[in-house]
Structures are given as C-alpha cells and as structure tokens.
Amino acid sequence: MNHYGAQMMRHWQSERRREYLEIADPEQHFTQLGMEIAEEVESRARNLAGTAPPHEGYLARLQRLNTARLEAEGEVVRGYLLPETTAQPPQEP
DSSP states (O other): OOHHHHHHHHHHHHHSHHHHHTOSOHHHHHHHHHHHHHHHHHHHHHHHHOSOOTTOOHHHHHHHHHHHHHHHHHHHHHHHHOGGGGSOOOOOO
C-alpha cells in the first residue's frame, strides 16, 4: 500500500468509521485506492507542468515540476478526502 492508500485508510478509520467497518478487505481496498490516486496525481501533475519553456534551467525546471506535483497532489487528495466539497451547490430556480 502506498502513502496515499495509507492516508485514506487512516482518514476512513477516524472520520468514516461506519463505512470503513463495512469494507470486506480494507487492505486490498486502500491499496487499490492508493494506486488510483497516484495515477491521478501523476496525470494531473503532467498536465499542470506543461512543456518546458526554451532555455529553462535545471532549477527552474525542478521548481516547475515540483510545484505541479504539489498542486496536483493537493487537488486529487482533497477530492478523495472531502468529496462532498467538490459537488456543486443546488441551483435555485
């Protein structure tokens, strides 16, 4: 289980206890969930980083890639921890 799966497992154990107890195989469930999150973070980070500008130096590239990864990780993990906050509020007629 990767660190995303472990983070989700801890969250469910403390914040979503009833749902956690209903999972038949928590180890497998959170291992799979962690892999899905890692794939989403990687994909989102690549999109956020974009292509390297001409003459980009090593430190600038490192900063661009690290910033993209941190932003992607924050967005994706937040979406899994707080899925209800990503829902749109109901529209008034």
